[in-house]
Amino acid sequence: MTPTMVLGLALVLFSIGLFGVLFRKNFIVILMSLELMLNSANLAVVGASQMFGEQGLQGHFLVLMVLIIAAVEVAIGLAIAVHMYRTTESVEVDSLSELPK
């Protein structure tokens, strides 16, 4: 197990998540792809911080902070999805093509 492998895996997962954000139209799937990207960044941070021994503790703390931000982002994103479904009866992002009156 080398750092290159961990960072490469994080890159692959990030690319898959980026593809989901660009490709899919379902708002909930876009949120899940965002979670994939945040998680791959977390993996990269953990792998990189394990190259620095005891000093790498900061990286683990950073991962916890990213986790809190991801939780808040999911809460607000799913609230937006619920609101979107109530107003347009769809969660496809293409349905949000009108400005509010």
Add this chain to the structure above:
Amino acid sequence: MEFLRRAHPGRFSAVEYPSMTDVLMWFFALLSIIGAFTVVLNPNPFYGALGLLLNFLSLGAMYMLLQSPILSLVQVIVYAGGIIVFFLFVILLLNLRKPLSDRDASLKGVAALVLVVLFAVVGVVALWVYPTNGFTMFYVTARDLGRFMLTDGLLAFELSSFLLLVGVVAAIGIVKLYKEGEE
């Protein structure tokens, strides 16, 4: 295996067996990639959420292999136990189990695929061209992380609690925006 190596020196000595850590690492890497592809490619968001669960659990196992059991537990509890359940609740609430027609096979999708594959290939090549140092593992316990959190990381810790409060208020506010019977 050891007696074979002693009986036939030279024949088996060149064989390097991967360590258990490597085998587990490759296994969980494969699982996490399968989960990620399920999220992105499955038209049904319900199965997408289950693929995301597979991805989160295998990343949690990988944190364990990277000598960080506390992050592994937090990953399983918060992500797999909290966020996935949140996604599943919303999918069931909005009754989205029937797939939407959102597989866009137009030129835009192909362009996105090319862009992403290019990004991944350039990144992986760059990673292999510039080799990193090896691991200097540090076994992170909850004690170490908690001590760091309440000394050096105190400001970020307190600000994150404020961020959580703001997130809860914002989520409730967004959901209450809608009034029944109003267009």
